[in-house]
Amino acid sequence: MNEAKTARKKKRAFVDSALCVACGCCAKVCPLSAIKIWKGITARVSDRCVGCGKCAAECPASVIHIREVEHI
Numbered sequence: 001m002n003e004a005k006t007a008r009k010k011k012r013a014f015v016d017s018a019l020c021v022a023c024g025c026c027a028k029v030c031p032l033s034a035i036k037i038w039k040g041i042t043a044r045v046s047d048r049c050v051g052c053g054k055c056a057a058e059c060p061a062s063v064i065h066i067r068e069v070e071h072i
């Protein structure tokens with residue numbers, strides 16, 4: 001078998017919750033509704049996120065980062 005090295009990479013947004021001010025700007029621009037404000041405290045990203053970066057570009061606090069994750 002030679003499938004070991006074919007693990008696909010997927011991008012996803014990550015929020016620095018400690019610095020998020022829960023303004024909701026990210027949630028407004030996400031085309032997949034993949035980021036939401038949780039309990040009025042911080043933004044949270046769901047598995048629907050495809051890492052397009054729209055939320056990160058919109059965040060006034062610059063606390064969203066797009067990273068590659070292993071897609072299993």
Ligand code: SF4
Pocket residue numbers: 012013029030031032033034035045048049050051052053054055056
């Ligand atoms: S990276 Fe794109 S898909 Fe993911 S939460 Fe942000 S706007 Fe939505």
Ligand code: SF4
Pocket residue numbers: 015019020021022023024025026027037042043058059060061062063064
């Ligand atoms: S735009 Fe930035 S600061 Fe505002 S809720 Fe989203 S992650 Fe938090």
